[in-house]
Amino acid sequence: MSAGAAASPARLPGAAVAQPAILLHVRDVHARLGGAHILQGVDFDVPGRGVTALLGRNGVGKTTTLRAILGIVPRSGTVTFDGQPLDGLATFRVILRGIGYVPEDRDVFAGLTVAENLRLAERRGVPPRYDLVFDLFPDLAARRRQAAGTLSGGQQQMLSIARALLNPARLLLVDEPSKGLSPRLVGETVAALARIAEDIPVLLVEQNLAAVRKLAEHVLVMAEGRIVHAGPAADFLADAALTQTLLGVSAGTGAQA
Amino acid sequence: MSTIVLLALTGIGLAGLYFLVASGLTLIFGLMRVLNFAHGAFLLLGGYCAWLLGAQLMDAAGNVSNAGFLAMLIAALAAGAVIGTLTELVLIRPLYRREFAQVLVTVGLGLVVGALVMGIWGGDPRNFPAPPWTHGIVRILGANVPASRFLLIGVALLVLVALVAFLRHTRYGLIVRAGVENRTMVSALGIDVRRAFTLVFALGGALAGLSGALAGVYFGAVSPGLGSMLLIDAFIVVVIGGLGSITGSALAALAVGLLQQFANYYFTGIGDLAIVLLLAVVLLVRPRGMLGAST
Numbered sequence: 106m107s108a109g110a111a112a113s114p115a116r117l118p119g120a121a122v123a124q125p126a127i128l129l130h131v132r133d134v135h136a137r138l139g140g141a142h143i144l145q146g147v148d149f150d151v152p153g154r155g156v157t158a159l160l161g162r163n164g165v166g167k168t169t170t171l172r173a174i175l176g177i178v179p180r181s182g183t184v185t186f187d188g189q190p191l192d193g194l195a196t197f198r199v200i201l202r203g204i205g206y207v208p209e210d211r212d213v214f215a216g217l218t219v220a221e222n223l224r225l226a227e228r229r230g231v232p233p234r235y236d237l238v239f240d241l242f243p244d245l246a247a248r249r250r251q252a253a254g255t256l257s258g259g260q261q262q263m264l265s266i267a268r269a270l271l272n273p274a275r276l277l278l279v280d281e282p283s284k285g286l287s288p289r290l291v292g293e294t295v296a297a298l299a300r301i302a303e304d305i306p307v308l309l310v311e312q313n314l315a316a317v318r319k320l321a322e323h324v325l326v327m328a329e330g331r332i333v334h335a336g337p338a339a340d341f342l343a344d345a346a347l348t349q350t351l352l353g354v355s356a357g358t359g360a361q362a
Numbered sequence: 363m364s365t366i367v368l369l370a371l372t373g374i375g376l377a378g379l380y381f382l383v384a385s386g387l388t389l390i391f392g393l394m395r396v397l398n399f400a401h402g403a404f405l406l407l408g409g410y411c412a413w414l415l416g417a418q419l420m421d422a423a424g425n426v427s428n429a430g431f432l433a434m435l436i437a438a439l440a441a442g443a444v445i446g447t448l449t450e451l452v453l454i455r456p457l458y459r460r461e462f463a464q465v466l467v468t469v470g471l472g473l474v475v476g477a478l479v480m481g482i483w484g485g486d487p488r489n490f491p492a493p494p495w496t497h498g499i500v501r502i503l504g505a506n507v508p509a510s511r512f513l514l515i516g517v518a519l520l521v522l523v524a525l526v527a528f529l530r531h532t533r534y535g536l537i538v539r540a541g542v543e544n545r546t547m548v549s550a551l552g553i554d555v556r557r558a559f560t561l562v563f564a565l566g567g568a569l570a571g572l573s574g575a576l577a578g579v580y581f582g583a584v585s586p587g588l589g590s591m592l593l594i595d596a597f598i599v600v601v602i603g604g605l606g607s608i609t610g611s612a613l614a615a616l617a618v619g620l621l622q623q624f625a626n627y628y629f630t631g632i633g634d635l636a637i638v639l640l641l642a643v644v645l646l647v648r649p650r651g652m653l654g655a656s657t
């Protein structure tokens with residue numbers, strides 16, 4: 106990817122409609138995988154604007170939480186999106202309600218070209234927002250004919266985000282976008298997400314606390330299959346003892362991206 | 363020389379038949395992780411539908427016109443498409459996400475259809491009506507090659523080109539290719555991937571039905587054992603070619619058809635053994651098959 110992501114001043118059109126104060130309610134969500142009780146009553150809210158970061162040590166169930174919301178993983182409990190329950194809906198219907206998903210490990214279709222990956226995301230009757238995604242990620246436009254499997258990790262991440270943004274979404278679920286990226290690419294990804302989050306609320310799973318510091322207004326912390334802390338990001342990150350207990354790392358007030 | 367030409371063209375003709383059966387199997391498996399044991403039943407129904415229609419259309423000598431023959435092929439194709447679609451909608455879909463149960467259901471359907479065909483039309487081979495030219499001989503490089511070989515080769519090539527074009531250039535082709543890689547992610551883009559499931563079953567059924575009729579031409583008859591016999595070869599082709607890969611299946615079908623013919627001729631009757639050896643070697647060297655995905 107190029108450095109164009111942060112430099113461009115254009116705002117993302119279309120999404121800046123009135124959003125309810127709380128966009129997503131997650132209540133008492135349980136999920137079992139391979140016989141293990143992974144989610145044990147997850148409760149949280151995602152506000153209708155800004156970035157909400159979902160934190161927690163490896164393997165606590167952050168990815169599973171996103172997949173449970175989308176119905177990829179069978180779950181119990183209730184999830185309400187913009188006042189409408191999502192319970193029992195097939196994954197594609199949840200997505201069509203207006204949720205964009207950027208999975209952990211990108212999951213681009215390796216054998217398809219960049220253009221085909223994007224074309225797959227097109228929907229009947231919905232004008233695809235190619236201008237917007239190529240403005241955010243100019244590198245993708247130049248690589249349209251390249252097989253997605255041959256893209257670098259950073260480029261695949263851009264493609265995965267672009268795919269989720271091609272249609273107007275009212276909420277993005279983004280799972281560890283900085284995973285495996287070099288510090289420079291993490292910076293570019295964070296800049297792109299910051300721009301996206303001006304218009305679309307984002308539920309962001311992230312391990313990189315410097316990225317969280319830059320992006321997030323709220324944090325949710327998971328431990329043992331539950332949310333054990335919810336509150337303003339600044340307060341949480343400033344509390345070295347709390348980050349140490351909940352995450353096993355010290356946020357260190359001087360941490361930078 | 364003439365023997366080699368005859369063996370080669372017969373091998374390629376058989377390869378065409380294997381490919382028609384295997385292409386549907388490989389798409390179904392690639393997308394749904396279901397090894398469809400009912401595929402032989404689709405083939406059988408196609409073959410017997412064409413035979414039933416042919417029996418109405420044929421003259422006293424057992425010949426049908428070209429138009430009648432075309433109608434028989436279309437009937438086989440349609441019968442296969444209908445049974446394939448119904449199988450997915452009625453038997454497979456209610457067992458969503460339960461792959462093992464799905465496979466068991468296809469085994470059951472395969473057995474039931476085989477027994478039904480046996481019960482209704484008996485176990486003896488039924489002469490398959492066809493236009494006279496399919497029984498003709500083409501002289502090529504000194505060899506006398508039955509014309510039916512060229513029919514199989516031609517239809518298989520046509521289907522190969524059509525399938526590749528479908529996969530490359532249509533929306534559903536794109537969905538199928540993406541779904542073979544990662545169907546969860548296809549759903550996560552807002553696409554109802556279950557429609558693609560029905561589609562590959564319809565398509566696979568149609569091609570299996572068509573190959574039932576073509577097998578009738580090739581062997582001169584249809585019999586209840588036809589389905590399971592071709593299904594085994596097709597399974598081997600699918601595994602050698604790489605599960606989910608159409609071009610892999612085409613190449614593997616070629617390898618299997620040719621090897622089978624040449625081994626049978628030069629080492630009397632070990633054609634099937636040679637294929638199993640080829641399968642073992644491919645699995646040792648490339649466990650995912652010739653063109654199988656590497657991830």
Ligand SMILES: Nc1ncnc2c1ncn2[C@@H]1O[C@H](COP(=O)(O)OP(=O)(O)OP(=O)(O)O)[C@@H](O)[C@H]1O
Pocket residue numbers: 138139140141143161162163164165166167168169170209
């Ligand atoms: N299909 C599965 N079968 C059994 N266990 C699973 C399955 N998928 C995930 N798990 C387990 O569920 C737990 C939560 O996994 P999850 O991927 O949600 O964690 P995470 O918080 O996203 O971790 P990370 O930060 O490493 O990405 C882990 O212990 C994992 O091993």
Ligand SMILES: [Mg+2]
Pocket residue numbers: 167168169209280281
């Ligand atoms: Mg995770």
